[in-house]
Each structure stands twice: as C-alpha cells, then as structure tokens.
Amino acid sequence: MNAPAPPPRRPIRELPDALISQIAAGEVVERPASVVRELVDNALDAGAQNITLRLQAGGVRLISVEDDGMGILPGELPIAFKRHATSKISDLNDLESVSTMGFRGEALAAINSIADCAILSRATGQSEAFLLDGRTGELRQVARAQGTTVEVKELFYSTPARRKFLKTDATELAHCIEAVRRHALARPDVAFAIWHEGKVVEQWRACGGDLDRRLADVLGADFLARSVAVEWHSADQRADGSSQEGRRMRVWGRVGIPDAARARADQQFCYVNGRFVRDKVLTHAARSAFEDVLHGQRQPIYALYLEMDPTRVDVNVHPTKIEVRFRDSREVHQAVRHATEDALAAPRAQAAGAVVASNPLAAASEVPVQPAPNWTQALQNTPQRTPGNLYASQSPIAFHVQESLPGQRVSDLAALWQPADSPRIETQTATPPQSDWPLGRALAQLQGIYILAENAQGLVVVDMHAAHERIVYERLKNQWTDAEGKAQTHRIASQPLLIPATFACSDAEAATAEAHVDTLRALGLEISAFSPRTLAVRAVPTTLAQGDAVALARSVLSELEQHDASTVVQRAHNELLATMACHGAVRANRRLTLDEMNALLRDMERTERSDQCNHGRPTWRSVTIADLDKLFLRGR
Ligand SMILES: Nc1ncnc2c1ncn2[C@@H]1O[C@H](COP(=O)(O)OP(=O)(O)O)[C@@H](O)[C@H]1O
Ligand SMILES: [Mg+2]
Known part of the structure; x- marks a missing residue:
C-alpha cells in the first residue's frame, strides 16, 4: 500500500x-x-x-x-x-x-x-x-x-x-x-x-418563598401530594469542636415517595446554589437513597436544592454551566444521600389519611413489579408466590444465605421472625379507638396473602409477607448496628477455603483487589494475587461458603471499582440482611390470628420505610369509602 x-x-x-x-x-x-x-x-x-x-x-x-x-x-x-x-x-x-x-x-x-x-x-x-x-x-x-x-x-x-x-x-x-x-x-x-x-x-405567578406552591404549579399537584419534604443541613461544629465554617451545606426540597417513581428520569431536578445542574454525583446520591425502597429500573422524582460555599464548587466546567465540579464530591454525595434517606424513612402509615393511595386505581397502575390495574382485579387474583422468584435479589452482589447471620445466634433470629405478639401489643389492642391507628383494625385475612383492616378512611389492604419482610429487615439492620457499635467497622464472619479458587483477572481487578484488602476483609473476603494475572479467593463469608466464590469475588471487585468502599460495604450488609429477612418473613398461606395481624399493623406504623418491601413494592394500599362508593356507582 x-x-x-x-x-x-x-x-x-x-x-x-x-x-x-x-x-x-x-x-x-x-x-x-x-x-x-x-x-x-x-x-x-x-x-x-x-x-x-x-x-x-x-x-x-x-x-x-x-x-x-x-x-x-x-x-x-x-x-x-x-x-x-x-x-x-x-x-x-x-x-x-x-x-x-x-x-x-x-x-x-x-x-x-x-x-x-x-x-x-x-x-x-x-x-x-x-x-x-x-x-x-x-x-x-x-x-x-x-x-x-x-x-x-x-x-x-x-x-x-x-x-x-x-x-x-x-x-x-x-x-x-x-x-x-x-x-x-x-x-x-x-x-x-x-x-x-x-x-x-x-x-x-410569583409566590414569594413558597416553594411548595411553585412545585405544584409547575410540576402538578400530584408531585406535591406524592412527595415528602427534605430539609437537612450539615452540623456547624465538628465533634472535636473545630468549626465547619465554609463547609456548611444545606439540602432541601421534595422527593417523591417510591410509589411516585416513573419509567423515565424526567422529573429529577437538582440545583446547586440556585443553578440547575445535571451531575452524576447528585443523581447517584439521590438514587442510592432509594436503593432500599425502589425497584431497580424505576426513576424517582425529586426537586433537590443544595446550598454550599461557592468556592467549594466550580461552575466554570462547561460553557452551558449545566455541569459542575465539587471540591469534595464525597461530602456532597453523603449530604444528598442522607437528606433524601431521612425524608424517605418515616413510614407514611404514621400520618393519618396518608396520601399514598388516595387514588388507589391510579396508584396501583404505577406499581412496577406486580401490576394490579385495578382493585377488583387485584382482589380476584390469587397469585402463587414463591419467595424464590418474586423476592429474588436484584443486585449484582447476590448473597445466598445458607445458614444464620454471622455473629448472631440462631435463636435470636428465630425470635425476630415471630410476628411480634408481645404483651405490649395486647394492651394496645384493648383500648384505643380504631381511628387512632393509621393502618386500622384487622378484620380478616384474605387467601392467606392479604390482611384486610378497617381505618377511619375505609379499607386497608396489607401484603403480609412484604410488610413483615420489611419489618424483619429493618430490625436486623438495627440489631446489627447495635451489636457492633456504630464506631466499629462492620465485619462479616469469614471462612477460609480449603482449596483457594483462582481466576484469570484483568489489570483493573488486580489493582482493586490490592487497593481494597481491608474492605474485602470486612466483607469476609480474602483475595490475593496468585500470579501477576491470576487472583486467588482464599476466604469467603461463612454464610456463602457453598456458593460460587469466583463469581462473588468478581462482582464485589467490580462494585468496588465503581463505587467508594463504604458504599459497597453498606450495600453488601444490607443485601445480606435483606435476603435473610425474606427467608424469615411470614410465608403466604400462614394463618394469622387477629392479634397477630394487629401486631403486624402496629409494627408497620412504627417501622421506618415500612410502606415498601425490600424490593420497592408497596406493602399496603388503602381503598377509601369514596373509592368503594365509586366502584359500586353509589350516590350518582
Ligand atoms: N436582561 C438583561 N438585563 C440587564 N443586563 C443584561 C441583560 N442581558 C444581558 N445583560 C448585560 O449584558 C452582559 C453580557 O451578557 P452575556 O453575554 O449573557 O454574558 P454574562 O451573562 O455571562 O455576563 C451581562 O453581563 C449584563 O451586564
Ligand atoms: Mg448571560
């Protein structure tokens, strides 16, 4: 040539x-x-x-x-x-x-x-x-x-x-x-x-400082009705007394409840010091706050406002100024994540007249995993639920639990998994009027799947497995933190492999394994170089000893490449606990007594994030008397 x-x-x-x-x-x-x-x-x-x-x-x-x-x-x-x-x-x-x-x-x-x-x-x-x-x-x-x-x-x-x-x-x-x-x-x-x-x-119209009104005007009343307020700011003083001057940050606005999530990311608005931005750190932080309550492909809705020292953010990155660069993106990520998580944590069941399903027909059609186009249809269905498929974990790190949670005695867990029918509950069942209970008084169990309850607004239908799963999960998370102490690094019990499992690795995998030895250990994994292009898995979490060690190692390494270590550790913990919670939650077709059902409802009212199961599906819906009247064409 x-x-x-x-x-x-x-x-x-x-x-x-x-x-x-x-x-x-x-x-x-x-x-x-x-x-x-x-x-x-x-x-x-x-x-x-x-x-x-x-x-x-x-x-x-x-x-x-x-x-x-x-x-x-x-x-x-x-x-x-x-x-x-x-x-x-x-x-x-x-x-x-x-x-x-x-x-x-x-x-x-x-x-x-x-x-x-x-x-x-x-x-x-x-x-x-x-x-x-x-x-x-x-x-x-x-x-x-x-x-x-x-x-x-x-x-x-x-x-x-x-x-x-x-x-x-x-x-x-x-x-x-x-x-x-x-x-x-x-x-x-x-x-x-x-x-x-x-x-x-x-x-x-101009509405002074009334952000809610502007949000309703611009995004629709539905946005307001199906979102919760966010208000968070960093502490002005550090624990050691030194001042945080210049590092103060405030995050406010509104985030949609998981039910309001959409197929497209078209209602996600982030502002930094009043400027609309599209920023990976911010979207990732907001999304990760939904990790525990939203099904994988769904897009949350939010309008989030971040205020920070202008010298800590560079807006001169792109001619259109839609991109920014943060001096400390990790700090910003944590702020947005915490702000959003805090706002989402409180169970809406606590607020009487919760808005979640003020229009159950519309709300139900938004549910991703199990579409229930309308209530009549939903109630006729008798889904065959096998936890194995419906509740299968969606995350790349799929932990399969063979035995008990490391560091926990089996008997503790068994106790957790019982519906909480303690005497404390009984005294509650005796007195207060039903209208005091947001989720109402249990009436019956339907097809071994749903609990029907009556509250001041009408009928409440609870997916009992999904609800219990969340309660057990939240309890496990709390216990884990209490047992280990907040300051101490969490560590998953590990078991050495008799024969190390080796695999040909990429340069990136080798580098990640070397850089994150401690994090991997905290996750119960020991991965070291076998030769320049081969890694050996020498220990795995005890609970996963029977699983595919190489697949586990690779998925954890790829997570570590993409996210910061503390996120991965936190997520792996939650993943593990979620799987256990699913196994521990009441199965379909188990007969519950009215007391047990009421105990579950009261637990839901107290438990954070209890409006969604661990996979982001709703745990309860309400059908108001007005909805029922419509169904029966009454009053027309
Ligand atoms: N609507 C306006 N009202 C008053 N001054 C304006 C307006 N639009 C532009 N200007 C003036 O013209 C200048 C140039 O505008 P522009 O090219 O957009 O650059 P920049 O906004 O980055 O300063 C501004 O700095 C401002 O002084
Ligand atoms: Mg200009």
Whole structure:
C-alpha cells in the first residue's frame, strides 16, 4: 500500500472575530431552548421579578425575553454584544466565588453571531429606552418601561447546516418550556409567562418563598401530594469542636415517595446554589437513597436544592454551566444521600389519611413489579408466590444465605421472625379507638396473602409477607448496628477455603483487589494475587461458603471499582440482611390470628420505610369509602 500524500502546507492565521463567535456559539447554542436558558439567566441576574418569553415556530423564528430588571445603560449597550464582555465578574476572585447565573460574557455575542438580534433596554434611573440592532450596530431611541427585552430572530440563519438538526416546532417548544421550568423551580419569587404564536402556554405567578406552591404549579399537584419534604443541613461544629465554617451545606426540597417513581428520569431536578445542574454525583446520591425502597429500573422524582460555599464548587466546567465540579464530591454525595434517606424513612402509615393511595386505581397502575390495574382485579387474583422468584435479589452482589447471620445466634433470629405478639401489643389492642391507628383494625385475612383492616378512611389492604419482610429487615439492620457499635467497622464472619479458587483477572481487578484488602476483609473476603494475572479467593463469608466464590469475588471487585468502599460495604450488609429477612418473613398461606395481624399493623406504623418491601413494592394500599362508593356507582 502506498503512503498517502502529505497534506499541503497552510499558513497559521488568526480567525476572524465573527467566525470565533460562531464556533463559540456551537458550544452554547444547540437549539432554541439554549437561547432561552441564556436569556432567562440574564434576566434573573438583572433582578427581574417578571419574565415573559414569547416564541414563534418553536423559537426558531422568534425568541423574545422581556424582563423588568435593572436594564443596561445606553453607553454599555454596544459592549453587551462583544465577546467576553460581562458586568458580573472582574477578576479571578470573583470567578472563584461567582453567585450570578452568567459570568462568561459570551452568550449574547454567540447568539448574535448566529441569529438576528436586538436589545431594547431602559436602565434604572433613565428616562429613555434604547434599541440596539445587533446586525448593524445602530442605536436608536424607543419607548419602553424599565427593563430589558432581547429579541432573537431566525436562529441559525447564517449557519443553515445547524438549522437542519432542529426537530419539529412542537419539540423545540417543549424544550424551551422545559428550560423555563428549570428556572421557575429555582425562583418561586419570580413570575414567568410563556407565549407561543400569540397564545399563553404556561404562566406561573410569583409566590414569594413558597416553594411548595411553585412545585405544584409547575410540576402538578400530584408531585406535591406524592412527595415528602427534605430539609437537612450539615452540623456547624465538628465533634472535636473545630468549626465547619465554609463547609456548611444545606439540602432541601421534595422527593417523591417510591410509589411516585416513573419509567423515565424526567422529573429529577437538582440545583446547586440556585443553578440547575445535571451531575452524576447528585443523581447517584439521590438514587442510592432509594436503593432500599425502589425497584431497580424505576426513576424517582425529586426537586433537590443544595446550598454550599461557592468556592467549594466550580461552575466554570462547561460553557452551558449545566455541569459542575465539587471540591469534595464525597461530602456532597453523603449530604444528598442522607437528606433524601431521612425524608424517605418515616413510614407514611404514621400520618393519618396518608396520601399514598388516595387514588388507589391510579396508584396501583404505577406499581412496577406486580401490576394490579385495578382493585377488583387485584382482589380476584390469587397469585402463587414463591419467595424464590418474586423476592429474588436484584443486585449484582447476590448473597445466598445458607445458614444464620454471622455473629448472631440462631435463636435470636428465630425470635425476630415471630410476628411480634408481645404483651405490649395486647394492651394496645384493648383500648384505643380504631381511628387512632393509621393502618386500622384487622378484620380478616384474605387467601392467606392479604390482611384486610378497617381505618377511619375505609379499607386497608396489607401484603403480609412484604410488610413483615420489611419489618424483619429493618430490625436486623438495627440489631446489627447495635451489636457492633456504630464506631466499629462492620465485619462479616469469614471462612477460609480449603482449596483457594483462582481466576484469570484483568489489570483493573488486580489493582482493586490490592487497593481494597481491608474492605474485602470486612466483607469476609480474602483475595490475593496468585500470579501477576491470576487472583486467588482464599476466604469467603461463612454464610456463602457453598456458593460460587469466583463469581462473588468478581462482582464485589467490580462494585468496588465503581463505587467508594463504604458504599459497597453498606450495600453488601444490607443485601445480606435483606435476603435473610425474606427467608424469615411470614410465608403466604400462614394463618394469622387477629392479634397477630394487629401486631403486624402496629409494627408497620412504627417501622421506618415500612410502606415498601425490600424490593420497592408497596406493602399496603388503602381503598377509601369514596373509592368503594365509586366502584359500586353509589350516590350518582
Ligand atoms: N436582561 C438583561 N438585563 C440587564 N443586563 C443584561 C441583560 N442581558 C444581558 N445583560 C448585560 O449584558 C452582559 C453580557 O451578557 P452575556 O453575554 O449573557 O454574558 P454574562 O451573562 O455571562 O455576563 C451581562 O453581563 C449584563 O451586564
Ligand atoms: Mg448571560
């Protein structure tokens, strides 16, 4: 084969300004929604209280953003269209602690290079408004109240190739609305209106600091009804008395209950210091808080707000500023995870009139694993449940328990697995009126699967195995912590293998095994190098001694590669305990007495996360009298 001819020599030249802007525009402006985001950013930075977006043809023909902010002084108008011209930062210090949405000074220049732009503005204290034509640079006087309007016409007219990448007007419009929605969720104090082709398509009134109201307006009343409040902040002082000044963090907002999870991740909003971001650390942290209560493929819904020292987060990572980099991502991960977990832990059964199934027909159709389209159908079904398949573990580290929990005596566990029919319960069954019990008074057992109970709202149906499984699981987790002591590192009992199991490993596996010797030991695993490309498993957890040692080792190593060690240890523990809980929970078809059923209901009311079983399915549903009336067409 002939070598290709060398390319012809071409001189190095500086690019013309217009071309530089067009190249930069490629990074910032992908579609009309990107322009909308930048212009609304600017309006908010200018202190606007009312922002109106007008669109034509999904934003391709016209995007106009009108605000009542501080405006731009006439003398500064021409500078606004220049590249790297900004009023928001002036030195490196400002950049490192930036608190405005913008700071790069490139948006207007970039947009002006690929569309027909104009700015109309009247600054505070000025009696006149001016219009600057972005194409001709002409400045003329116009009439306008205080504030700014930026008009962007014929997007990509000068770069037709990029125009071809645009989707239908309806799709572009949807993206534009989504862009404003993200801003609106961060700023409930600002009013937003969106017009398309002369018609109002969205309008959100200003509601001061009332985030809940804004969430309901933007995401629907259902989001509010099916979510719980998050409010968490780091301790100001460390245990040793040293100050945490500068490391303070606050996480707040709302997370959807597991029942509200969706097939798509389209209702996940994360904000860092008021800026909407897409960040792996944050999404992973939020998802991991659902690990224990949500089925694998389902996507939780949430709007989470993180506030932290701006010097501890770098927002200058990407031209669109949608990505950030945290100085200490581990700290952020833990904060978000804890905040979310705390919010989710309290059983909603505690709150009388719990919202979980205020509409059981709709709620039931959202259940992933066992779709029960409606109640009549659900009640007719007599599912054949074998814990082996229905409750099979979903996680890559599948621990199969052969014997008892290491370090626990079998008799302790047996005691745990009994329905709690202690005298304490009996005194409770005797007196209080049923309306005091959120989950009501047990009436009967149905087909050996469900407990039927009556509360103030109507009927409560409990999946007895699923509910008991959660209770046992939570109890095991607590016992484990109590027994081991919080400070001490948890350790799973280990058993050496008579013949080490060897396997050919990748470089990454060998490195992970070497780097995480202690973590592996805590998990009851001993893995060491046998030769440069072979690892040997020398010990495995006692409870898993009969299993496939190599498969176990590999899955743990791959987990350790992907996540930090403490997450893996915590997860492996929970995995092990969950499997045991499943084996320990009451089986279907076991007859329970009314006292036993009531005891189970009371336990559920007290137990954290008891609204879902360990696999994220609901443990109970309520059918209100109104729902029943509807079912029987009463009162029509
Ligand atoms: N709606 C507006 N109200 C007041 N000033 C604005 C507005 N939009 C833009 N500006 C001014 O124009 C400058 C340039 O805007 P832009 O190109 O988006 O860069 P940046 O927002 O990064 O500063 C801003 O710094 C600001 O001073
Ligand atoms: Mg800007």
